[in-house]
Amino acid sequence: MNPLGKKLSIILSLVVACCxxxxxxxxxxxxxxxxxxxxxxxxxxxxxxxxxxLLDLGYAAFFAVGAYTTGILMTVYQWSFWLTLPVxxxxxxxxxxxxxxxTLRLRSDYLAIVTLGFGEIIRILAINLDITGxxxxxxxxxxxSIGSYMLAGQMDFYYLILIIAILAVLAVKRLGxxxxxxxxxxxxxxxxAAEAMGINRIKMKLLAYSIGAVIGSLGGSVFAVKMSAIxxxxxxxxxxxxxxxxxxxxxxxxxxxxxxxxxxVIALPExxxxxxxxxxxxxxxxxxxxxxxxxxxxxxxxxxxxxDSAHEADTLRTEGSDRDVQLDSExxxx
Amino acid sequence: xSTLLTIDNVHSFYGKIEALKGISLEVRQGEIVAxxxxxxxxxxxTLKTISGLVRPGKGDILLNGKSIVGLPPHQxxxxxxxxxxxxxxIFAGLTVRENLELGGFTxxxxxxxIAAGIEQAFSxxxxxxxxxxxxxxxxxxxxQQMLAICRGLMARPKLLMLDEPSMGLAPIIVQxxxxxxxxINKQGTTILLIEQNAKAALRLAHRGYVLxxxxxxxxxxxxVLRGDQSIVKAYLGA
Ligand SMILES: Nc1ncnc2c1ncn2[C@@H]1O[C@H](COP(=O)(O)OP(=O)(O)O)[C@@H](O)[C@H]1O
Ligand SMILES: [Mg+2]
Numbered sequence: 001m002n003p004l005g006k007k008l009s010i011i012l013s014l015v016v017a018c019c020x021x022x023x024x025x026x027x028x029x030x031x032x033x034x035x036x037x038x039x040x041x042x043x044x045x046x047x048x049x050x051x052x053x054l055l056d057l058g059y060a061a062f063f064a065v066g067a068y069t070t071g072i073l074m075t076v077y078q079w080s081f082w083l084t085l086p087v088x089x090x091x092x093x094x095x096x097x098x099x100x101x102x103t104l105r106l107r108s109d110y111l112a113i114v115t116l117g118f119g120e121i122i123r124i125l126a127i128n129l130d131i132t133g134x135x136x137x138x139x140x141x142x143x144x145s146i147g148s149y150m151l152a153g154q155m156d157f158y159y160l161i162l163i164i165a166i167l168a169v170l171a172v173k174r175l176g177x178x179x180x181x182x183x184x185x186x187x188x189x190x191x192x193a194a195e196a197m198g199i200n201r202i203k204m205k206l207l208a209y210s211i212g213a214v215i216g217s218l219g220g221s222v223f224a225v226k227m228s229a230i231x232x233x234x235x236x237x238x239x240x241x242x243x244x245x246x247x248x249x250x251x252x253x254x255x256x257x258x259x260x261x262x263x264x265v266i267a268l269p270e271x272x273x274x275x276x277x278x279x280x281x282x283x284x285x286x287x288x289x290x291x292x293x294x295x296x297x298x299x300x301x302x303x304x305x306x307x308d309s310a311h312e313a314d315t316l317r318t319e320g321s322d323r324d325v326q327l328d329s330e331x332x333x334x
Numbered sequence: 335x336s337t338l339l340t341i342d343n344v345h346s347f348y349g350k351i352e353a354l355k356g357i358s359l360e361v362r363q364g365e366i367v368a369x370x371x372x373x374x375x376x377x378x379x380t381l382k383t384i385s386g387l388v389r390p391g392k393g394d395i396l397l398n399g400k401s402i403v404g405l406p407p408h409q410x411x412x413x414x415x416x417x418x419x420x421x422x423x424i425f426a427g428l429t430v431r432e433n434l435e436l437g438g439f440t441x442x443x444x445x446x447x448i449a450a451g452i453e454q455a456f457s458x459x460x461x462x463x464x465x466x467x468x469x470x471x472x473x474x475x476x477x478q479q480m481l482a483i484c485r486g487l488m489a490r491p492k493l494l495m496l497d498e499p500s501m502g503l504a505p506i507i508v509q510x511x512x513x514x515x516x517x518i519n520k521q522g523t524t525i526l527l528i529e530q531n532a533k534a535a536l537r538l539a540h541r542g543y544v545l546x547x548x549x550x551x552x553x554x555x556x557x558v559l560r561g562d563q564s565i566v567k568a569y570l571g572a
Binding site: 189 | 385386387411416418
């Protein structure tokens, strides 16, 4: 897409996002709010999986860390919502380092297993601890206020999470094009070569994992005050998978792709509501078809080393002159 | 000439396989040293061990007299050793310029150092300059190799290790690459060069080592090795 078209589509989607509360009913506004949550979460996971190439199957755990931190601080200690944000982000970062430090040295399939286990541990802890309200969770989380204005209506929360989503997108975009973002990409594409270029692999992975954790916890904190009640059910393995799905569906490492993926993951099942029992089946079939025919995602990142570039490399290798040389050097070595 | 790199009785393993069975060699300041040997002799493993990608099970590696064994690869890069791996390993999805910027990663935020390095690369290889916004994957094999070498130089290494830079290239391109390696050396970078193409390597190098199944079986000046009948037979394809 050309730069002008890109700018126009960004402006257009922002205008639509801002006007949406006036264009739809409560039901769809709720769906849109959920989609915005998913944009935040999916962008956070995009840093981990898309940028750094670390498969995280327990990302909802950080969502839970944020939600429960805010929930507990507000109900038990009567903190202001805004003050809970830095605390929940800090806790998420620390938890990220604790889980990441020993596991990020491992190969990525081990990481997937460890993160999956970690996700379950957090959920089971939430079910069993008193401070998290056991299985029934935490309820009566107060509404946040800005000055004397209390955010209470559906529309207030829509705009709150819209702002957070925009901030998350901007932050992740900036990160992606920074020196650190480059380092992640190098590690993802060719770990050994990146290391041979002087990149501290473990430090960079840990950084990606922690930043993802921080963004996830931010989403969780806002989720807690929006719902005013949280329960372990919201932080299940399925939740982790759906967030991952948004990232993969949209395009690993692609900012607009992941936004699109998050919206689709939430909107499609709703759109298919008319076919009731069949909707998840149709959704599933559509996903499988997508993975078969467009594995790089709907809106792939520029730095994609999928089929196309591999194909280019192949044609290069079989170029006439190179082939001659190979024979030549084989003769030499014989 | 003072010694830049010393490898002392190094053993390296892949699991239980002993790929290096006690290797000792040295590279002096300002030299080009060729490491020769047939496929599977352990040449690449030697470079990987030096650059920290493989940790030796036994033995010591000294850079300017200081041991670098056990350091993580990024610290070895910072200490001044760059490894341009076999098969070039440039990033196909990044532009030529971005690939070069990657090479300057350890220069942190020193933008001027990186810019100077890129300028230097472009003056050495004008063809890279013409293609600076082209994706690495669209370059020809020779251009990719030049890019890989330049990317390595971006970190301003004391020692540049090249693993089979001529692999799969047309003879005329090989000549060009060899010429460039000599130029880089003249400008003050010490070079450890792996080659299957022993003839080309020995024309360039000051000294050479011959590796066979994880052991060094011969070492001498390039001149002597060039005249050695057994080498000629085994590796020069004559
Ligand atoms: N990653 C690896 N895992 C197991 N064995 C390896 C690996 N890399 C190389 N080897 C083995 O180590 C020996 C030396 O390999 P290498 O250093 O690549 O040789 P060269 O570069 O001289 O062709 C060979 O026997 C090879 O099969
Ligand atoms: Mg090799």
